[in-house]
Amino acid sequence: MTAADTTTSTAPGEAAAPDRTHILNLSCTDRPGIVARVTTSIAAVGGNIAESAQYWDRSTDRFFMRILFTTPREVNHAVIHGALRSAIDGFGMTFSLTDGDRVPGILVLVSRFDHCLLNLLYQIRVGWLRAEVRGIVSNHEDARTIAEQHRLPFHHLPVTRDTKPEQEARLLELYRDSGADLVVLARYMQVLSNGLSTALQGHAINIHHSFLPSFKGAKPYHQAHERGVKLIGATAHYVTPDLDEGPIIEQETERVTHALSADDLVAVGRDVEARVLARGVKLHLERRVLLNGHKTVVF
Structure with missing residues (x-):
């Protein structure tokens, strides 16, 4: 069973735990399929993208992306890293994953x-x-x-x-x-x-x-x-x-x-x-x- 298959029960009258917020930043050499691979990986862990921005620097052929997304509370960074591993390794990405709920x-x-x-x-x-x-x-x-x-x-x-x-x-x-x-x-x-x-x-x-x-x-x-x-x-x-x-x-x-x-x-x-x-x-x-x-x- 994966994190995406995991469900938690909520007692009657009890409010569901709020979703976690995450911020993913990445950069790599530009190639076709980056956005599709990354967003599919996020969706695989139950992620919902709230904000996304990307840029291709033609002078250096570097691709940059920032995604703000939410996941169910039980999906932690280790689970997200695991889902993104194929994209990170496949595209040689430099990346960071930040807890969007934490006050810096x-x-x-x-x-x-x-x-x-x-x-x-x-x-x-x-x-x-x-x-x-x-x-x-x-x-x-x-x-x-x-x-x-x-x-x-x-x-x-x-x-x-x-x-x-x-x-x-x-x-x-x-x-x-x-x-x-x-x-x-x-x-x-x-x-x-x-x-x-x-x-x-x-x-x-x-x-x-x-x-x-x-x-x-x-x-x-x-x-x-x-x-x-x-x-x-x-x-x-x-x-x-x-x-x-x-x-x-x-x-x-x-x-x-x-x-x-x-x-x-x-x-x-x-x-x-x-x-x-x-x-x-x-x-x-x-x-x-x-x-x-x-x-x-x-x-």
């Missing part, structure tokens, strides 16, 4: 600018962002009050050039111990070392306070103001050892004019940064972002 956790890193942190907390509170903050980490004390107001763990990890290795080791330990799915650099004004960037690759998102490629160095908005720019923006991207060059998840720009001061640009920039970071985090946690080399496929 994030560890937020912040320095003194708290607008991105506050927006994340607000979006979680109103239910637009489905996440649980496992802790707030900062190299300054400024965000402690925010953490206390929201009854969240706060970790003050000051850093200097001499203490950076020990500080980053502690940061990585906090991330692993927290069970968080993602590290969010919410205007954390420290450059992560190559070692930490590599350890967190694919699991850390940074908000860059410019529309990349950008004015680099200190005070980017002031540099932009001096150059008379007409657009400013922000970029949410994955952290990699290549500074500010990780795969881009989300971007937004705002049109500005000569009449705005540098402080006006900073104010506009804060608003854009907060929105872009929240959207980037949401896309990642909903498993809508698939890596395609140095680029991303975002469903």
